[in-house]
Each structure stands twice: as structure tokens, then as C-alpha cells.
Amino acid sequence: MLSIGVLSVLSLSASQAQNVAANYPGAQPVNIVVGFSAGGSTDMLGRLLAKAFAEELGGNFIVESRPGANSNIASGYVARAKPDGHTLLMVPFGLPVNQYLYQQVPYDFKKDFAPIALVAQVPNAIVVKADSPVKTVKQYVEQSKASKEGRTYSTPGVGSSLHLAGELFKYETQAPLLHVPYKGSAPSLTAVMAGDTDSAFDNLSTVVPHVEAGKLRILAVTSKVRSASFPDLPTVAESGYPGYEISSYFGLAAPAGTPSEIVDRLNKATLKALRSPELSEYLKNLGAIVADNKPEEFAAFLNSEGERWGPVIKAAGIQPN
Structure with a gap:
């Protein structure tokens, strides 16, 4: 199913991109957009990242909730934002999957985003x-x-x-x-x-x-490997079904066209934040699995997620909304 209604965003010129990256984040606040209501795990993780980013990069990072339509509203909003690193998306499980669950989605997950990092799998x-x-x-x-x-x-x-x-x-x-x-x-x-x-x-x-x-x-x-927080629990794959693996996950992405220098800075800041005591403790309590990854690795992960769910949803007979 193809998404419709996607508004194209022009990339910044090379000189603009260099200037923005050199001064990032600058005085303009950075909004980390969450597709769910305040108080949930995605919102809490976004707030912990915002705090860590402000300490590492300077500037003002703010979490903004735009709940609704299984995160389609938030994702569509970020897809149309200016690609200058000042609007980011807490990537939900639904980003590459909603194309199979909705008749229309307001973005193309492969074209409209610059993946930054896979933050954690739960x-x-x-x-x-x-x-x-x-x-x-x-x-x-x-x-x-x-x-x-x-x-x-x-x-x-x-x-x-x-x-x-x-x-x-x-x-x-x-x-x-x-x-x-x-x-x-x-x-x-x-x-x-x-x-x-x-x-x-x-x-x-x-x-x-x-x-x-x-x-x-x-x-x-249900994860591919055991949770470090609960190592005695077997996986479904270990239980005799090696093809089975699924986790909820959190990631971070910017609009497509965001300068690669900014994406790389945010990737490094994310990986550093994940090693901080406060964020490590929060993720440990979630039983999360965390691994260093580069933007291109997160992009490959999202692409694989987008490909794998079509046959499963079709077999289940789940009708698009």
C-alpha cells in the first residue's frame, strides 16, 4: 500500500547545511516529537534523551506529544518539518508497519526520514x-x-x-x-x-x-536474545521456533534532508546517553536490549521491519483502518 498526501521538503543547500551543523543546536529549541500521550515509556525515554542531549550538545531540547492514529499524526508532522535537526521523532514500532494497518499514512517511511539511532528494543x-x-x-x-x-x-x-x-x-x-x-x-x-x-x-x-x-x-x-535484566527467561526461538522474533522498540529520526553532520552528532550523543547511569537504570527496568548502532544500521533495521510484516498481517486477515 502506498502512502499518499506526503508533502515534499527541499533539502538545505550545502552552505546552509554546513552553517546549521556547525552551530547546532544553537538558540532554537529542538522538539523531540512523541506519538503517544505523556507519561508512557516513549515519552519518558524521550525526556531522558532530551536531558542528556542538552547536557552533551547544549541548547534546549523539548519533548512534544502529538498522540493519535498509532503515531501516524506525529510521524507525518515530523516528515513535513524543516530538515535542520530541530524537529526529531521518537520512532515507534508502527513507523514501518502502519502502511499495512491503515489505508493511508501521511509519510513514506523510507523516503521521508533520516534515521539517527535505534535506541532500545524491549x-x-x-x-x-x-x-x-x-x-x-x-x-x-x-x-x-x-x-x-x-x-x-x-x-x-x-x-x-x-x-x-x-x-x-x-x-x-x-x-x-x-x-x-x-x-x-x-x-x-x-x-x-x-x-x-x-x-x-x-x-x-x-x-x-x-x-x-x-x-x-x-x-x-519474544526477543531474539534473552533480556539481560531477566536472563533466566528463554526466548521463543530457543523454545523450538527459531523463526520467531519481535520486540517493541524506540528509535530516533529526523526529517529526510537533515545534514549528515547533525545526524552523526545526534547518533553519537544518543549512544553516549545510553551509557549514562540514569538512562541505563531506566532501560534496565524495562528489560531493554541496547546495542551501539550507526544511522545506516538503523535504516536497514527499519527497512527489514517494513518488509517482514506484510505477509504476517495479510495471513492474520487484519483489515486496514
Whole structure:
């Protein structure tokens, strides 16, 4: 599906770019745009980055929330912004995926952005009720296939990374699971604890308190590698399904045409910030996986994400909004 309504932005001239990069960020504030409401993990991470950038680069970095349409509003806004490094996007999972979930998106994720860095990947987790006889992913798949009606899994909503985590699980395991969407993590996980659904997919950091309270059991994490914060938890890939891997993630991007010097400075500032005690502690509490990466590596990551989800969403029968 092609996006429409994209407004083109002229790149800065070479002399303008050099001048902007030399004085960046200067006196003009830098807006870090977040596509979700204030108070969530994306917003909090954006604020920690803004603080670190101000200390490292000088200037004034401000987080601006533009929630709505699974981050399409924020992404479209940044795509049309002046490419001078003063408008940045906290890149959400939906940036390369929304093209399959919406009939129209106000940007082309490959053409309208200059990727800066993949900030962190946050594993999701597959959970069941604490007293469930199912203790492994293989047992859950076998139980689902043996059941006439299959099994159910709940998530915080249709089209979320957690919904797609469940659909990818079905795609890779051929387990007959039925998605039951709720409006948020709290009711989704409550449904599992009450026995209304058989399992749930949610962020690792969200489910851990319920596991510690003895109400839920984690079968596996969905990331490619184990979380350093919870090294005893196996991955789905280790559990017998090597093709399975999905994480929620946070990244940073600027509008296409932003001078490469500014992109490189922001990349270096991001990687330095990720090693700071305050940001490291926050990401550790999320169970996040962090790795140094260059702008071109983040661009390749986004391209691969854009390619992989089309077949999964089509197989799931998820209709564009």
C-alpha cells in the first residue's frame, strides 16, 4: 500500500547545511516529537534523551506529544518539518508497519526520514495464569493444536506490536489461537488472571510485577536474545521456533534532508546517553536490549521491519483502518 498526501521538503543547500551543523543546536529549541500521550515509556525515554542531549550538545531540547492514529499524526508532522535537526521523532514500532494497518499514512517511511539511532528494543512476553499446567511454549502450542476450539490470547489492542507478536506466533507455530483485544494492558492481563483468556502478550516490564505477585507465569520472551535484566527467561526461538522474533522498540529520526553532520552528532550523543547511569537504570527496568548502532544500521533495521510484516498481517486477515 502506498502512502499518499506526503508533502515534499527541499533539502538545505550545502552552505546552509554546513552553517546549521556547525552551530547546532544553537538558540532554537529542538522538539523531540512523541506519538503517544505523556507519561508512557516513549515519552519518558524521550525526556531522558532530551536531558542528556542538552547536557552533551547544549541548547534546549523539548519533548512534544502529538498522540493519535498509532503515531501516524506525529510521524507525518515530523516528515513535513524543516530538515535542520530541530524537529526529531521518537520512532515507534508502527513507523514501518502502519502502511499495512491503515489505508493511508501521511509519510513514506523510507523516503521521508533520516534515521539517527535505534535506541532500545524491549522484549514482549507470553504469559499464562500462574496455576496453569502449561509451563513451556511447546506445551502451549501442543495444547492449542489438540484443542477443538484452540486457545485465546489477549492484548492491549488491535494493530499494536503486542497484537502482531501474537499473530507472528500463530504464523510461525501454526497454533490455532484467537485474538481477544482489550483497551489497555491492565484489562488484558486481568483477563488472563481471571481465566477469561488463556494467555496474553505484553511488554516484559508490564508483566513482571504480576509474576512477582504470583498471579502470572512467563513462558518466554519474544526477543531474539534473552533480556539481560531477566536472563533466566528463554526466548521463543530457543523454545523450538527459531523463526520467531519481535520486540517493541524506540528509535530516533529526523526529517529526510537533515545534514549528515547533525545526524552523526545526534547518533553519537544518543549512544553516549545510553551509557549514562540514569538512562541505563531506566532501560534496565524495562528489560531493554541496547546495542551501539550507526544511522545506516538503523535504516536497514527499519527497512527489514517494513518488509517482514506484510505477509504476517495479510495471513492474520487484519483489515486496514
